[in-house]
Amino acid sequence: MLASPPPSAKAFVPFVSVENMMRLVHRIGIETVLVELTDEIEADFRRWQVFDKTPRVASHSSDGVIELMPTSDGEVYGFKYVNGHPKNMAHGLQTVTAFGLLAEVSTGYPVLLTEMTLLTALRTAATSAMAARHLARDGVKTMAMIGNGAQAEFQALAMKAVLGIQNIRLYDIDPLATEKARRNLSSAGLNVISCKTAQEAIEGAGIITTCTADKQYATILTDNMVGAGVHINAIGGDCPGKTELHRDILLRADTFVEYPPQTRIEGEIQQMPDDYPVTELWKVVTGQVTGRHEAAQITLFDSVGFAIEDFSALRYIKRKLEGTDLYQDLDIIADPDDPRDLFGMFQRAQ
């Protein structure tokens, strides 16, 4: 019996653990990562039409949702596995965890597997910053951050690094969450203000970010709270039955979305009729459509998260990994010398 030959290079897929992802981001610097990711995502929004697009494939249960989010630009394929379980927090678990993969379209062979819990927080913040760069008023310095959970600090840092936001006004129904965010941002070079109500948090804010996790129709913002000229960055309403804004706000705002077929199922606009007008954000990014046309306009980015943003983030990480030791080679692809001889490879392994 022949000795089993060593696996080929194709048999191994670079894997980025949570620990290595944290090291990579620290090595580059989180604000630099957020700026570069914002540009990476914007570059992919500019070529929106080359991508295969499909609403994510969701498996809903009474406790939450598990989703697969695939896309491809014809050369590279990517997908993310992500869950959303609001009740997890009460059991000491993350509401959202994720991992993702890139593969070559020409061969179907994976080329990267990585944690994406941290990376999703980074890409969500970068997408918010990219949208705000196109939709918020020029020179805005203050953001209200309503919902101070796992995403809050990433949102604050991205708005600082990309838009020059200086003041963050925090509010959460749980004061411990606000205190956690304040403490984590204490040395970030931001003026951080803890607020006792949502109303207090939005005072003077040019951007209002809502990021709460209840899987139910909630009203985090009511109509009378939203003044002229504000940009609303609504990222918590992201699955059927989960919204954050009173529908009257949607009647006054110009609403921008990632991919309408998905957002109409999952976003704030699930409260609205099917013909409620929305603008695709990529058309603003490419200049085909004007986003903000007057200072008093209320703009709303009804963000649910789309596969192309994950694709951008995965490609960014793959590029940044080059020349580092921040990955392990994972023996996940069976790659016999003779591709038809899978059984022979198995036999020789005995």
Place this chain on the structure above:
Amino acid sequence: MLASPPPSAKAFVPFVSVENMMRLVHRIGIETVLVELTDEIEADFRRWQVFDKTPRVASHSSDGVIELMPTSDGEVYGFKYVNGHPKNMAHGLQTVTAFGLLAEVSTGYPVLLTEMTLLTALRTAATSAMAARHLARDGVKTMAMIGNGAQAEFQALAMKAVLGIQNIRLYDIDPLATEKARRNLSSAGLNVISCKTAQEAIEGAGIITTCTADKQYATILTDNMVGAGVHINAIGGDCPGKTELHRDILLRADTFVEYPPQTRIEGEIQQMPDDYPVTELWKVVTGQVTGRHEAAQITLFDSVGFAIEDFSALRYIKRKLEGTDLYQDLDIIADPDDPRDLFGMFQRAQ
């Protein structure tokens, strides 16, 4: 700054490499694995109606297809990533590679990540054997195996272990593939006959298995080759534009399928009108419908592979892993002590 606490057990996902999968199957014995997998899949076919079912999510390109195949039984969620690239073989790569994952529905946390190239070959063979156990004539001793690529030996061993097949008649357009399969099966306790034509291979065969890889409409079997009483196990026609049987065979056969909405897109029956009658295999397994009602009947299992079969295989592997050391713990889930404090975990890792 606090020291970073060690990750919790939930942060780690057991990962089964190709090498460990081969060790596990050798340790149990491949024929035992095939018999147990056949029973595992049959048990899940018996409770077919509890599963979330959806046609797989396919990303097609000129070179092949990349697919995600999710399902859930309400307690456990599973999915498989799998590609199909017929041209890969010419470049020394596998036509099909795969990996898969199980997760808890209640939390969305992954509980198993594993190679599935080898496991897919095993589950496909086990599914074929399960279908043949219900559809082939009693006492059949000979199978023709047309297409002698990576799946061939697994098919032969499953039909031996589950049905008592004694004679395997091999044919492939490439004699080197036939020689490879003959050599690999030489000590399997089977009477293996290499044939020069498909016509020669089917002589005396009670089961005809077709498993070729061209992504095009092909005619591996013509109508005059298929005699009364035969069971056809057609597993190569498994994506749009890819079939193996002449449509006249379909007019004479009773056709059994896994999940009609997927098979009508991908299977042999894509050649037929939408109202071409098919029987769902799970209804035969549960006894609701009679599969074979007379000896002269031609039965056809138009197999394309369905997510529930992968789910069964993943659960089987997870159970068999218990008490072994045949996995690595993969740090793929970010799991901070305080689930809202993802950023704090990142900060403390510096």
